[in-house]
Amino acid sequence: MIVSAKLASLKHIKPHEFAVRFLFGGLCTMIAGLIASHYGPRIGGLFLAFPAIFPASASLIEQHEIAHKRQAGYDGRMRGRVVAGIDATGAALACVGLMAFAAIVWRALPRHGAVAVISAATFAWLLLSIALWLLRKSRLLRHKTHPAFEN
């Protein structure tokens, strides 16, 4: 199995870590709306692709890895950074999907219903992101260029 989903992994997340993400996400969405109202849609639109919770998420991933490795008696800081870096690589791939999302909304919204356009754009984001991830995974498996590819 290439990809797996584990509900059990949610047990390790502390309530304040969810709260941090909710707070950052809410604030960024609110600020994006305020910027669009004050400076217009061209400036406001940029913030629809702002890395809202990226720093908080990367930091939490690093902290989880460090804690995990320390339980086994290791320092874990280097491993924490590498895992956060791997997560960032995934985000970079999904940004191509994010561009497709924006392009579909831009071109289709003036002519079609909002729900249909946003649904189609979200599906395109998901499909393109997974396709790019699979492509990268297959290339890494073929060349084995980085020891972290197993993650």
Place this chain on the structure above:
Amino acid sequence: MEELIRFLIGGAVVSAFAVLSEMFRPKSFAGLFGAAPSIALATLGLTVARSGHGFAAIEAQSMIFGAVAFCLYASLCSQVLMRRKLSALATTVLLLPVWFGAAFGLLFLLSRHAA
């Protein structure tokens, strides 16, 4: 009131993608959810309702530049985290000007070119 609605919807959507990111393995796949269109999903519906389809479409056009900047920013974060001894929080915060520079640079460069 509208700001509060945006805050609550935005927080909920971003948290939902964060939960998905925590659930999936391997980490490189989970990272895909770090660049989910969470703010756009939370805000576009409200924008359409308040300001119309045209306004939201212009926002989406600019969002392409924001996404290109995010791609550059996330790639740089990845490289720095794997090669330098800098913490994840320091790396991601110190590199945020890259997103601002690239996003506004592309917007002004390409908007002037199109005009």
